[in-house]
Amino acid sequence: MPTMARLGIIGGGQLALKLIDPAHRLGHHATILDPTSKCPASQVAECHVIAQFDDPSAIRELARWCDFLTIEIETVDATTLTALEKTGTIINPTGDTIAVLQDKYVQKSMLAASGVRTPRFSEVWALSDLQAAGEEYGYPFIAKARRGGYDGRGNAVVTSADHCRDVWDRFVGVPLMAEEYISFRAELATIVVRTSRDDLIVYPIVETQQQDNICHKVIAPAAIDPGIAREARTLALNAIRLLRGRGAFGVEMFLSTDNTVFLNEIAPRVHNSGHYTIEACQVSQFEQHIRAVTGMEPGTTVMHEPFAVMVNILGDRNGRAAPQGVEDALALEGVAVHIYGKRETKIARKMGHITVVGSDLNTVLALATEARRRITI
Amino acid sequence: MPTMARLGIIGGGQLALKLIDPAHRLGHHATILDPTSKCPASQVAECHVIAQFDDPSAIRELARWCDFLTIEIETVDATTLTALEKTGTIINPTGDTIAVLQDKYVQKSMLAASGVRTPRFSEVWALSDLQAAGEEYGYPFIAKARRGGYDGRGNAVVTSADHCRDVWDRFVGVPLMAEEYISFRAELATIVVRTSRDDLIVYPIVETQQQDNICHKVIAPAAIDPGIAREARTLALNAIRLLRGRGAFGVEMFLSTDNTVFLNEIAPRVHNSGHYTIEACQVSQFEQHIRAVTGMEPGTTVMHEPFAVMVNILGDRNGRAAPQGVEDALALEGVAVHIYGKRETKIARKMGHITVVGSDLNTVLALATEARRRITI
Numbered sequence: 001m002p003t004m005a006r007l008g009i010i011g012g013g014q015l016a017l018k019l020i021d022p023a024h025r026l027g028h029h030a031t032i033l034d035p036t037s038k039c040p041a042s043q044v045a046e047c048h049v050i051a052q053f054d055d056p057s058a059i060r061e062l063a064r065w066c067d068f069l070t071i072e073i074e075t076v077d078a079t080t081l082t083a084l085e086k087t088g089t090i091i092n093p094t095g096d097t098i099a100v101l102q103d104k105y106v107q108k109s110m111l112a113a114s115g116v117r118t119p120r121f122s123e124v125w126a127l128s129d130l131q132a133a134g135e136e137y138g139y140p141f142i143a144k145a146r147r148g149g150y151d152g153r154g155n156a157v158v159t160s161a162d163h164c165r166d167v168w169d170r171f172v173g174v175p176l177m178a179e180e181y182i183s184f185r186a187e188l189a190t191i192v193v194r195t196s197r198d199d200l201i202v203y204p205i206v207e208t209q210q211q212d213n214i215c216h217k218v219i220a221p222a223a224i225d226p227g228i229a230r231e232a233r234t235l236a237l238n239a240i241r242l243l244r245g246r247g248a249f250g251v252e253m254f255l256s257t258d259n260t261v262f263l264n265e266i267a268p269r270v271h272n273s274g275h276y277t278i279e280a281c282q283v284s285q286f287e288q289h290i291r292a293v294t295g296m297e298p299g300t301t302v303m304h305e306p307f308a309v310m311v312n313i314l315g316d317r318n319g320r321a322a323p324q325g326v327e328d329a330l331a332l333e334g335v336a337v338h339i340y341g342k343r344e345t346k347i348a349r350k351m352g353h354i355t356v357v358g359s360d361l362n363t364v365l366a367l368a369t370e371a372r373r374r375i376t377i
Numbered sequence: 378m379p380t381m382a383r384l385g386i387i388g389g390g391q392l393a394l395k396l397i398d399p400a401h402r403l404g405h406h407a408t409i410l411d412p413t414s415k416c417p418a419s420q421v422a423e424c425h426v427i428a429q430f431d432d433p434s435a436i437r438e439l440a441r442w443c444d445f446l447t448i449e450i451e452t453v454d455a456t457t458l459t460a461l462e463k464t465g466t467i468i469n470p471t472g473d474t475i476a477v478l479q480d481k482y483v484q485k486s487m488l489a490a491s492g493v494r495t496p497r498f499s500e501v502w503a504l505s506d507l508q509a510a511g512e513e514y515g516y517p518f519i520a521k522a523r524r525g526g527y528d529g530r531g532n533a534v535v536t537s538a539d540h541c542r543d544v545w546d547r548f549v550g551v552p553l554m555a556e557e558y559i560s561f562r563a564e565l566a567t568i569v570v571r572t573s574r575d576d577l578i579v580y581p582i583v584e585t586q587q588q589d590n591i592c593h594k595v596i597a598p599a600a601i602d603p604g605i606a607r608e609a610r611t612l613a614l615n616a617i618r619l620l621r622g623r624g625a626f627g628v629e630m631f632l633s634t635d636n637t638v639f640l641n642e643i644a645p646r647v648h649n650s651g652h653y654t655i656e657a658c659q660v661s662q663f664e665q666h667i668r669a670v671t672g673m674e675p676g677t678t679v680m681h682e683p684f685a686v687m688v689n690i691l692g693d694r695n696g697r698a699a700p701q702g703v704e705d706a707l708a709l710e711g712v713a714v715h716i717y718g719k720r721e722t723k724i725a726r727k728m729g730h731i732t733v734v735g736s737d738l739n740t741v742l743a744l745a746t747e748a749r750r751r752i753t754i
Contacts, residue, residue, distance in 0.1 A: 004698065004699065004700060004718075017401075020421075021398060024394075024420055024421070024716075024718060025713075025714065025715050025716065026703055026707075026714060026716060027700040027703055027716030027718065027729070029420070029718070030420075042423075043401055043406070043407075043421065043423055044397075044401070044420065044421040046419075046420055282711065282713075291704070291707070295704075296703070296704040296707060297704050297705075297707060297708045299707060300710060321381065322381065323381060323404040326403055326404055326673070327668070327672075327673040327674050328674075330403075330668070330673060330674060330676060331674045333677065334659065336402075336659075337402065337403060338402050339401075339402065339403060339404030341381075341401060341404065341406070352404070
């Protein structure tokens with residue numbers, strides 16, 4: 001049973017910021033590793049190792065300080081994590097799991113090999129591989145950087161055989177994969193948690209709405225047929241069952257126009273699609289992750305409100321952040337605002353989010369939209 | 378409209394710890410002033426002025442750093458706060474209000490002069506004043522240090538005329554007051570907030586149960602007749618109406634055996650009796666205070682759960698803190714645990730608290746009691 005554990009988190013963004021709140025509440029101390037001195041979690045971390053996420057000696061230093069290590073970003077040095085595990089450091093999720101998920105082609109290969117339904121995909125090492133993908137999947141299809149992409153960065157929609165060369169030139173030197181484009185009715189997501197006892201628990205299936213490939217809005221639960229929700233739940237659980245390591249995993253899925261659920265991508269960490277759990281669930285994804293990685297029993301994943309809508313507050317300019325209108329948003333009944341304290345805003349940067357809970361989805365949606373409209377940053 | 382305001386808090390205990398969470402969420406930065414380097418709020422404050430609460434030059438330094446100043450402890454240097462207000466520093470509650478409340482005799486005189494019902498009370502400057510109080514109020518009555526006492530420290534129950542001398546000798550050199558002992562059915566409390574628009578809003582009336590003069594358990598709402606709850610609410614509002622300055626005020630009351638409500642004491646800050654609002658209300662006393670002192674609109678004070686019970690986790694020995702059993706407590710459905718991160722435990726020191734919410738009071742009470750039983754610290 002952990003008592004006043006020292007928790008190390010690689011990454012100091014908004015996910016670490018939100019992880020540290022329940023960590024404190026449960027009596028733990030938190031140290032982060034992040035290259036930015038004024039990163040969001042630096043506000044609440046007791047210690048801050050200022051270093052790159054993939055700096056092996058800094059990760060080793062963090063490990064020396066901490067009883068438990070975890071991550072809030074997947075672009076870490078997984079090799080060092082695996083080596084540290086061999087010397088007894090408790091790291092969740094494991095270095096191997098992070099390594100498998102870091103490479104989207106390896107991730108999908110692992111999933112497909114075990115029968116988890118994904119869009120069709122293939123390796124791309126030459127322009128001809130892209131062209132072959134186009135022939136096999138039809139146009140449009142997706143070209144993706146295998147590593148390091150997030151929020152749609154590193155993705156390209158290949159629209160025609162002629163377009164293949166442009167895309168190939170754009171990604172020169174970047175290991176690529178090709179993926180079938182799924183014509184979807186909705187994007188779904190959920191949070192699966194491997195608990196400290198290695199059981200899997202799962203939050204409700206939500207709908208995520210993207211704008212320019214960035215999560216913009218989350219509707220919990222997704223307004224889908226219960227049978228489809230069950231199918232998505234099973235798919236997500238089957239996927240995470242293949243991975244080692246405890247804690248929260250964000251699972252993104254497509255619901256195709258013909259009502260088939262495909263697994264899109266797994267993040268080995270808490271996830272934007274689970275922010276609504278702070279207000280809508282008794283135990284949030286963040287607390288659940290902290291419990292799992294520090295050896296504590298899990299809590300319920302049930303929503304205590306019928307509906308929740310989360311809207312991201314994305315930057316719409318580049319420059320010094322200056323949140324305005326937070327109080328106007330709060331003047332709307334039932335609106336919670338989370339500002340992450342980032343000093344600089346950038347176009348499409350996640351600067352905060354809004355959550356609204358309630359018993360009528362249309363009201364909740366309208367309040368969330370109006371609250372978002374009232375805030376500039 | 379405040380944007381990324383710098384908030385200064387005098388005091389760095391658990392109340393400051395819990396104030397900083399919503400401060401961050403609303404986009405603000407927090408600096409604390411506290412003599413203890415590892416105080417609870419030092420975990421989450423961005424800057425920490427290490428100084429005594431009544432150190433004028435340190436308070437001035439804090440004011441230079443901050444857009445808004447507030448307190449989490451009332452034993453501050455109120456004179457310096459009043460002087461700073463005259464130079465334009467925005468301080469809530471005001472220095473004058475803190476000064477009036479710091480002296481319990483002055484506090485009660487102010488309340489009684491405006492017709493707020495309190496127990497009878499009198500000044501004590503000599504042993505004969507104590508003896509006169511005994512004759513007037515009968516025995517037992519209460520002798521109280523006028524300043525600095527909290528959690529029952531500085532209080533004595535005077536049981537007989539002979540006992541007066543013992544009490545007098547014990548408090549030699551300490552300015553005292555005498556107070557009628559109210560034979561009470563229950564102790565009640567509430568949080569009243571003066572908003573940024575100078576309106577008063579009030580949380581539900583709760584019952585507080587003390588052990589050895591320290592708040593041990595809070596039951597929200599208090600199981601009392603609605604008419605009595607209305608009377609308590611009016612009494613609390615009438616009391617706070619007499620004070621200047623924005624933010625949360627903790628109001629403690631007695632419900633006498635003949636069903637009369639008396640005002641006991643006001644704290645010019647968030648209060649232990651309002652901790653349940655974190656889980657039971659959409660906007661906690663802490664967020665409400667932050668909104669009020671940074672110029673934001675208030676939120677609702679309504680409970681979204683029928684019942685809440687808060688139990689303090691008090692130290693039962695002196696030494697290094699070692700929380701045990703937190704996960705066993707969390708294994709109970711609906712239990713939230715808050716550990717404050719204090720390095721040292723002491724007998725009767727507030728080390729954390731437990732909140733349980735639900736729709737059946739007996740279940741909630743039983744869960745809270747069992748959760749508390751499972752934790753040692």
